[in-house]
Amino acid sequence: xxxxxxxxxxxxxxxxxxxxxxxxxxxxxxxxxxxxxxxxxxxxxxxxxxxxxxxxxxxxxxxxxxxxxxxxxxxxxxxxxxxxxxxxxxxxxxxxxxxxxxxxxxxxxxxxxxxxxxxxxxxxxxxxxxxxxxxxxxxxxxxxxxxxxxxxxxxxxxxxxxxxxxxxxxxxxxxxxxxxxxxxxxxxxxxxxxxxxxxxxxxxxxxxxxxxxxxxxxxxxxxxxxxxxxxxxxxxxxxxxxxxxxxxxxxxxxxxxxxxxxxxxxxxxxxxxxxxxxxxxxxxxxxxxxxxxxxxxxxxxxxxxxxxxxxxxxxxxxxxxxxxxxxxxxxxxxxxxxxxxxxxxxxxxxxxxxxxxxxxxxxxxxxxxxxxxxxxxxxxxxxxxxxxx
Numbered sequence: 001x002x003x004x005x006x007x008x009x010x011x012x013x014x015x016x017x018x019x020x021x022x023x024x025x026x027x028x029x030x031x032x033x034x035x036x037x038x039x040x041x042x043x044x045x046x047x048x049x050x051x052x053x054x055x056x057x058x059x060x061x062x063x064x065x066x067x068x069x070x071x072x073x074x075x076x077x078x079x080x081x082x083x084x085x086x087x088x089x090x091x092x093x094x095x096x097x098x099x100x101x102x103x104x105x106x107x108x109x110x111x112x113x114x115x116x117x118x119x120x121x122x123x124x125x126x127x128x129x130x131x132x133x134x135x136x137x138x139x140x141x142x143x144x145x146x147x148x149x150x151x152x153x154x155x156x157x158x159x160x161x162x163x164x165x166x167x168x169x170x171x172x173x174x175x176x177x178x179x180x181x182x183x184x185x186x187x188x189x190x191x192x193x194x195x196x197x198x199x200x201x202x203x204x205x206x207x208x209x210x211x212x213x214x215x216x217x218x219x220x221x222x223x224x225x226x227x228x229x230x231x232x233x234x235x236x237x238x239x240x241x242x243x244x245x246x247x248x249x250x251x252x253x254x255x256x257x258x259x260x261x262x263x264x265x266x267x268x269x270x271x272x273x274x275x276x277x278x279x280x281x282x283x284x285x286x287x288x289x290x291x292x293x294x295x296x297x298x299x300x301x302x303x304x305x306x307x308x309x310x311x312x313x314x315x316x317x318x319x320x321x322x323x324x325x326x327x328x329x330x331x332x333x334x335x336x337x338x339x340x341x342x343x344x345x346x347x348x349x350x351x352x353x354x355x356x357x358x359x360x361x362x363x364x365x366x367x368x369x370x371x372x373x374x375x376x377x378x379x380x381x382x383x384x385x386x387x388x389x
Contacts, residue, residue, distance in 0.1 A: 002298055005032035007040035010057060011280075014287020018295065034294050038286075039063060047072060052387065053297050055290035058083060058277055059150070060233065061307050062206045070308045070358065073325050073385030075297060077306050079289040081149030086282035088153040090275060091201050091231050092161075094255035095142075097270055098199075098227045100134035108132065138162035143197030145190065145213075146232065147172055147180060151203035155184050168193045169204075191221040199227045206233035216241040225252045231276045234258035301362050301389050310355035314362045319348045321362065322369050324377055325385040328359040332382050339376045340365065 004018060004025045014036075018025050025036075034053040035042070041063045042054070054064060055077040069076050097103055108128060115121055142158040144151045147169040155165045159181060167180070168187040187193035190213070194200060200222075204210045214228065215238040222228075228251055230237055237254075239262055245251040246268045256263070259271040277286065289305070296302045301323035302313040309325070326332045333352055340347060340363070348364040369388045377386045 002034070003029045003032045004294065005029040005035045007035070007037035007042075008057075010036060010038065011283045011287035013284040014057065014289075014291040017288060017291035023295075033298060036287075036290055036294065037063075047074060053077065053294055055079075055294045057283070057286035057290045059148075060205060062233070066308050071384075075303055075306050075309045077290060077293045077297075077304075079286045079293075080305060082285035082289045083277035083279075083282035084149040084153045086279040087150045087231055087276040088157055090257070090272070091154050091229055092157060094229045094231070094270065094272075095137060095199055095201075095227070098229075098253045098255050099137060099140075101132040102134075103270065105129075105132040137199075140164070140198040141166060141196055143168070143187070143193040143200040144184075144203060145169070145193065145200065146203035146205075147176060147184075148203060150231075151201070152176065152180055154201055154203065156181060159183055166193050166196060190218055194218060194222045194226070197223060197226060199229060201229040202232045202236055204232055204236060206235050211235050212238040212241075214238060214241065216244065219245040219250060222250050224250055227251070227253045227255065230254070230256045230258065234260060239263065299389060301387060303360065308355075309358055310353035310360050312351055312353040312360055312362060314349060314351040314364070317349065317364065319364050319366050320368050321364050321389040322374070322377070323360065323362045323387050323389065324383050325358060325360045326380075327382040327384070328354045328357050329382055332359065332380060333361060335380045336361070336363075336377055336383070339373070339380065343373060343376075345373065 002023050004023060006025060006027045015025055031048050031050050033050060034055065035051060036055045038057045043065050051074055053075045054069060056064060057079055059078050059080050061076060061078050064076055066076050115124060118124060138161060141164040143166045144155045145168050147155065147167050155167055158165050165183065166185045166187050168190055204213065213236045219241050222245065234256065239260065242251065242254060246254065253268050253270065255270045257272045257274050257276050259273060263269045263271060293304055300316060301321060303309050304311055304313065324336065346366040348366060350361065350363045352359065352361040374386050374388060377383060
């Protein structure tokens, strides 16, 4: 019986993916095989040796100590793209709110409750609407920083609205590039994108490389009167530099999904309570993807959408399966194959992949793996995790 420890309220659509005859799923499990969560911080948690994987129902993993997990051989999964449509729709909402003075207009209409008996009610409304004149999105330029699942979705939606789109992503993969429309103009750097964009939408992860990505220097390149939309993470934008840019008028408005005390009452800031992925559909999609990835790993050793281990998948045919992780250095795989040979164990199929400092190998063998075999592979220098499936 495999055990899954849950944190937060996770959609039943995902939890129901686990067969109850072979999985125990609960929030009270103390020695789980895997952890499934949304926003719960795990930075202060000491993981039991039994934990093999952690699945985050969402894209961001800044609430998980990824580096520590890697050292322990724990595979960390996320669910990129599962909430992309929900975030995309909210970004479009943010652009419309900032361009059409929608919030100011709503606030005004609420004051009309005091004018219900005014015979000039309709004329009053017509007179005051001139104070809320906005601008259309069509023909404007949107700069998208980060062209992953969400950023690409936002870019394509903007094209459909008749906007010009400029994209910047120094980490853009070949596969992602193939999926992007040829109408998206590529920016060579962030400064170039900022100087040409009426709207700038941020879609990069929060890490040491993106902290304060928008700062005093980068804001100095922004097109005067531009709008910044941050539905990624608050730390990407330096708040002091933002405040200065808002005062100077370099940035006309800031729309953010991550409220902070400093920005709460700023007249040029629209804040939302982290609603990006808060739809029933997104929560269902994320939970379902996370559950499927955990099961495929726990049952077959396959890895998809991991943030710290290589992507790898080997179809099951016959025989038995083992998998091991090791430091990505020479001769480890050959030494493991020697162990198998010395024990007269025939290899049916094998697949090896690496990612940065980590290598991971799946091996299908004819005979059932014994404790002796697993112990001998574990004893190979640089191997730090061995599993049988």
